[in-house]
Amino acid sequence: MDTSVNDSLAAVLAAHPPAPGALLPLLHALQDTLGHVPPESVPVIAEHLNLSRAEVHGVVSYYHFFRQAPAGRTVLQVCRAEACQSRGADRLLAHAEQRLGCASHSTRADGAVTVEPIYCLGLCASSPALMLNERVHARMTAAKLDALLEKEGL
Ligand code: FES
Known part of the structure; x- marks a missing residue:
C-alpha cells in the first residue's frame, strides 16, 4: 500500500x-x-x-456513494432519485455521458471527469438537479449543463 x-x-x-x-x-x-x-x-x-x-x-x-478508485479532476453527479427521474434526469444523464464520452459510474481514461449517479440532493422541487464539483445546480437542462461543462473545459 x-x-x-x-x-x-x-x-x-x-x-x-x-x-x-x-x-x-x-x-x-x-x-x-x-x-x-x-x-x-x-x-x-x-x-x-x-x-x-x-x-x-x-x-x-x-453504497453508490463509495468510490473504489480515485475520481477524475471534475466530478459530475446527476440525481437519479424519483423527483428528478420524473423530470428528465435520465435524458440529462444520457446527454452528459455522450458529451463527455464517459459512462455513469466511471472515470474517463484521461482522468478529466467522473460521472456518477447520486440519490437526492434536496432540490426535488427544482428538479432535475445535479452536483458539479460539489456545487449543486437545479432546474437543469442539457443546454445549462453544456454551459457548466464548458466552464470546466469539458
Ligand atoms: S430527487 Fe433529485 S434532488 Fe431530490
Missing part, C-alpha cells in the same frame, strides 16, 4: 475504534480523506473492526 494511503488509513482507524456501527462512519472518513476507499484497505478495515472482508466489501460496493 502507498505510504500516504497507509498513513491516512492508520489515522482513520485510530479515530474509529472497533464498535457496533463503526463501519460506515469509518468508510466515510476514509473517502473524505482519500477521495475513495482503496480496495487494499478492505482487509485492514475488516481486521480492525473484526468483520469479514466480504462484509466490508459488501458495504463499499452496495
